[in-house]
Amino acid sequence: MTTIAELREQVRGPVVEPGEDDYEELRRVHNGVHDRRPALIVRATSTADVVATVNHAREAGLDLAVRGGGHSAPGFGTCDGGVVLDLSLINNVFVDPVRKTARTGGGATWGDFNHATHAFGHATTGGIISTTGVSGLTLGGGVGYLARGCGLTCDNLVSAEVVTADGRILVASETQNEDLLWALRGGGGNFGVVTSFELGLHDVGTIYGGPLLYEVEDGPAVMRAYDEYIQQAPEQLGAFFGWQMAPPLPFIPEDRHGDMFCVVVTCWSGRPEMGEQAIKPFRDVAEVKAELVGPMPYPALNSAFDGLFHKGMRQYWKADYVLDLPDEAIAAHVEHGPPTPSLSSTMHLYSINGTPSRVGPEETAFGHRDARYVMVIGAFWDPPVEDDAAIRWVRDYYDAVHPFSGTEGGYINMLSEDDDRVAQNYGRNYERLQQVKATYDPDNLFHLNQNITPAR
Numbered sequence: 001m002t003t004i005a006e007l008r009e010q011v012r013g014p015v016v017e018p019g020e021d022d023y024e025e026l027r028r029v030h031n032g033v034h035d036r037r038p039a040l041i042v043r044a045t046s047t048a049d050v051v052a053t054v055n056h057a058r059e060a061g062l063d064l065a066v067r068g069g070g071h072s073a074p075g076f077g078t079c080d081g082g083v084v085l086d087l088s089l090i091n092n093v094f095v096d097p098v099r100k101t102a103r104t105g106g107g108a109t110w111g112d113f114n115h116a117t118h119a120f121g122h123a124t125t126g127g128i129i130s131t132t133g134v135s136g137l138t139l140g141g142g143v144g145y146l147a148r149g150c151g152l153t154c155d156n157l158v159s160a161e162v163v164t165a166d167g168r169i170l171v172a173s174e175t176q177n178e179d180l181l182w183a184l185r186g187g188g189g190n191f192g193v194v195t196s197f198e199l200g201l202h203d204v205g206t207i208y209g210g211p212l213l214y215e216v217e218d219g220p221a222v223m224r225a226y227d228e229y230i231q232q233a234p235e236q237l238g239a240f241f242g243w244q245m246a247p248p249l250p251f252i253p254e255d256r257h258g259d260m261f262c263v264v265v266t267c268w269s270g271r272p273e274m275g276e277q278a279i280k281p282f283r284d285v286a287e288v289k290a291e292l293v294g295p296m297p298y299p300a301l302n303s304a305f306d307g308l309f310h311k312g313m314r315q316y317w318k319a320d321y322v323l324d325l326p327d328e329a330i331a332a333h334v335e336h337g338p339p340t341p342s343l344s345s346t347m348h349l350y351s352i353n354g355t356p357s358r359v360g361p362e363e364t365a366f367g368h369r370d371a372r373y374v375m376v377i378g379a380f381w382d383p384p385v386e387d388d389a390a391i392r393w394v395r396d397y398y399d400a401v402h403p404f405s406g407t408e409g410g411y412i413n414m415l416s417e418d419d420d421r422v423a424q425n426y427g428r429n430y431e432r433l434q435q436v437k438a439t440y441d442p443d444n445l446f447h448l449n450q451n452i453t454p455a456r
């Protein structure tokens with residue numbers, strides 16, 4: 001077994017113990033609820049550093065928390081008394097314009113990724129916030145503005161370099177360790193540390209879009225119109241519906257700051273001059289009270305709402321796949337959504353029809369190909385908002401709308417720690433995932449995640 005002193009010799013990146021500089025900052029993750037104190041934080045700078053850290057944690061019998069962007073709601077990127085493997089220094093992104101792919105390190109954020117790919121006029125499906133990690137989002141599925149046209153993020157995963165529990169370095173692709181690639185496309189961080197991802201790219205540079213805000217009273221009509229249009233709209237149109245307390249931004253009249261609105265955030269990735277026509281049905285449904293819509297670089301939209309979700313905010317989430325949106329569901333949304341308990345708390349409906357639905361339910365670990373939406377109810381708050389009030393809002397709201405979702409599964413990337421629906425989430429793919437887990441991590445070293453128990 002390596003000692004910590006030997007581990008320091010073996011890795012090039014910083015190894016940080018309690019009491020050392022930066023420890024207090026480095027132990028924290030995005031969700032401020034999780035106040036954990038690891039024994040060791042290794043800031044890996046290479047695959048070799050990752051191998052040494054995995055071997056050290058395994059041999060010492062310590063918990064191992066693998067951190068990409070650190071955005072996991074249950075705080076899987078940190079732990080008490082174990083080892084945190086922080087990948088944030090491995091954040092290079094190399095674009096191959098000929099293959100039309102980008103290879104990105106396991107610590108890159110979507111901001112890093114989009115910055116690099118935008119220079120080539122390309123993008124791929126990522127999240128709606130630029131500080132989220134490419135790693136966790138891709139491994140759990142990946143929904144965002146571009147999903148209807150470009151597929152889920154995991155559908156764009158071409159290959160990955162993975163350090164497995166026994167410290168081996170493997171490539172997962174269509175021709176090598178194919179079972180591992182299948183599992184990485186939605187199966188989460190269960191199978192090893194992904195040190196690099198190769199993702200397919202699409203011709204997305206300037207998009208046309210942004211948020212449209214309506215009165216809450218128009219919520220039922222807007223939600224119905226959103227649902228009807230997004231089912232048959234051209235696939236270059238991405239849009240999500242949500243509730244939003246107005247932030248103090250110049251595009252919103254000052255006397256309305258702090259008021260509740262419903263919002264449709266649009267992203268047209270076809271020819272920009274066709275954008276206004278593409279979003280017209282959202283204008284026609286009700287009077288738009290404020291908007292920030294126009295042509296913009298895709299990375300600008302991807303980072304437009306970062307300020308609403310800063311590191312350290314307290315968070316609580318629940319999520320469902322939604323197969324259908326009957327009138328009763330809309331009524332429950334309107335009754336329980338507004339007012340939200342804080343500026344950044346919201347419910348979003350992310351449409352995943354279109355390209356994602358043309359992938360078979362067993363072709364990748366992400367099986368919910370019949371879902372129209374990923375629905376997330378998320379509370380994000382700082383004091384003086386009280387934990388109980390924020391959490392109760394999420395739970396009551398969720399209890400009211402869940403009966404209409406049409407499925408038991410919930411998107412694993414958007415579940416809090418008290419929501420143990422991993423088997424339901426994977427449905428008929430779960431058994432196969434357990435087999436793959438048994439092949440690559442039979443002793444469940446990688447268990448600080450939405451955990452898949454290894455088959456015996």
Ligand SMILES: Cc1cc2nc3c(=O)[nH]c(=O)nc-3n(C[C@H](O)[C@H](O)[C@H](O)COP(=O)(O)OP(=O)(O)OC[C@H]3O[C@@H](n4cnc5c(N)ncnc54)[C@H](O)[C@@H]3O)c2cc1C
Binds near residue numbers: 066194
């Ligand atoms: C503000 C905010 C906005 C979000 N928006 C979206 C969105 O638009 N679309 C969407 O789909 N999701 C979204 N999410 C959810 C997001 O997908 C998950 O939180 C995801 O797990 C974050 O990945 P991460 O790398 O940042 O997190 P981490 O906390 O670093 O990791 C999450 C999980 O993945 C594992 N993991 C991380 N890196 C690796 C790796 N390299 N190899 C193996 N395992 C690894 C971790 O161990 C952990 O279990 C959002 C989350 C937040 C907080």
